[in-house]
Amino acid sequence: MPRSRSRLANDAWESLLTAHAALMKRFAAEPIWDELSMREYDVLYTLAKHGEPMRLYELGRGVLLSQPALSRLVDRLAERGLVERAPDPADGRGLRLALTETGREQQRRVGGRHAVDVARAVNAALTDEEMRQLEAIGRKLAACDPAPPPQTRRPNRQEAPR
């Protein structure tokens, strides 16, 4: 009898998790993270990919880190001169985060080495067709992202009429 759709989904998710953990461990073991930790690189990469100035909460979408942790990570990167934080003229609460020249350079250097390892690992495991499939599947999974509003989103109902 065929697996239920729910079972199928859970098996697929577990498979993704396992692959993620295995590859992350493998990449983490590579000797290229001496100037930038993987998380720091993740932030710099996200900033580099995104045109230029970026809000902290935007960054948070892509990085698996709590808002305070991300805030402090950016602190450290700024202290090291890799990221520039400027107040956002359009929103007094917000920041405009951008790579400095040094930051961009370091991201490129580490990124280049990392890409080699990624290509080696993924190419060894998958066919071109599978890589294309994975890319498409990942995109679809990430797209349903905004998460379901917690329970039925009440239409701003106030207290009971007093």
Added chain:
Amino acid sequence: MPRSRSRLANDAWESLLTAHAALMKRFAAEPIWDELSMREYDVLYTLAKHGEPMRLYELGRGVLLSQPALSRLVDRLAERGLVERAPDPADGRGLRLALTETGREQQRRVGGRHAVDVARAVNAALTDEEMRQLEAIGRKLAACDPAPPPQTRRPNRQEAPR
């Protein structure tokens, strides 16, 4: 012109990373982690899936955590009565980790609720065919796991002959 194989691999990996982050955030936001953190659940789940007694370093293969961190996480789980650690009679260095009845029960309870969220998210994003593809791809990615030995594994070459 077609993307290079290396580019293809990196795009696929980035897609996987993005999907992983998005879904993890979404699952983490669910109100089911009051008795067990996601990492703790991960450990209990791994123990539950694996027949019974498990070595710490085996656990480490599946969990994205350093060995000391895992060691202490298991400490806490043992203190809470969810995991049992016994010395391994076959290897004086090792441990035999197993779920207690309470641990298994808690894993089932949380796991049941979590599976619902996983199924909802994945089913909404993928077709049956895609879920099967993802499972297969993940398996292949995780299989190439043992990582290439750092550089050419020298055959235990000693110093230059003196």
Added chain:
DNA sequence: TTCAAGTAGATGCAAACGCATGAACATCAG
């Protein structure tokens, strides 16, 4: 304008993590 509600980011603090290292045991060549 005024004020309630919402949002962006920072901060205090305890918990958890990673790195380096240590202790105990296993393994194997000589």
Added chain:
DNA sequence: CTGATGTTCATGCGTTTGCATCTACTTGAA
């Protein structure tokens, strides 16, 4: 048997994380 080497897990310690909370600012309705 003995000593060198490798493996498994634990521990010290400084750093980083998450949770709860705070401040500053924006938004929108009255």
